[in-house]
Amino acid sequence: MSENKQSDWKEREVGALWKKISNGNKANYCTGYIVSDELGNKVKQRVIMFSNKNKSNDKSPDFILYTSTEASNEASPAPYAKVPKSAATSNIEDDDVPSM
Numbered sequence: 001m002s003e004n005k006q007s008d009w010k011e012r013e014v015g016a017l018w019k020k021i022s023n024g025n026k027a028n029y030c031t032g033y034i035v036s037d038e039l040g041n042k043v044k045q046r047v048i049m050f051s052n053k054n055k056s057n058d059k060s061p062d063f064i065l066y067t068s069t070e071a072s073n074e075a076s077p078a079p080y081a082k083v084p085k086s087a088a089t090s091n092i093e094d095d096d097v098p099s100m
Contacts, residue, residue: 017049031068 015034022028030049035042046068052061 015047017047 014036015032017030017032020029020031028051031047032049033044033046035044037043047065048068049063049065052064054060055062
């Protein structure tokens with residue numbers, strides 16, 4: 001990969017996620033951050049991502065990303081318990097997601 005392509009990808013980067021293991025299972029959630037630009041200031045927001053266990057059809061998302069609350073032990077998916085039940089059953093359709 002050329003250095004110019006690597007630089008382009010680095011400039012477009014908006015965050016990163018790390019797989020986490022809970023109770024000896026395969027990685028069943030990810031934690032990380034996203035970076036946004038708020039009035040010219042770069043703001044880093046911690047996030048947590050889970051598989052959508054309530055996926056009802058092919059248009060439902062495979063994963064759902066939430067803002068994270070700081071937890072003392074990142075190996076435990078404690079922030080998931082704090083997500084409102086209505087948010088955990090998201091029914092976002094492909095038509096609802098803006099195209100890029």
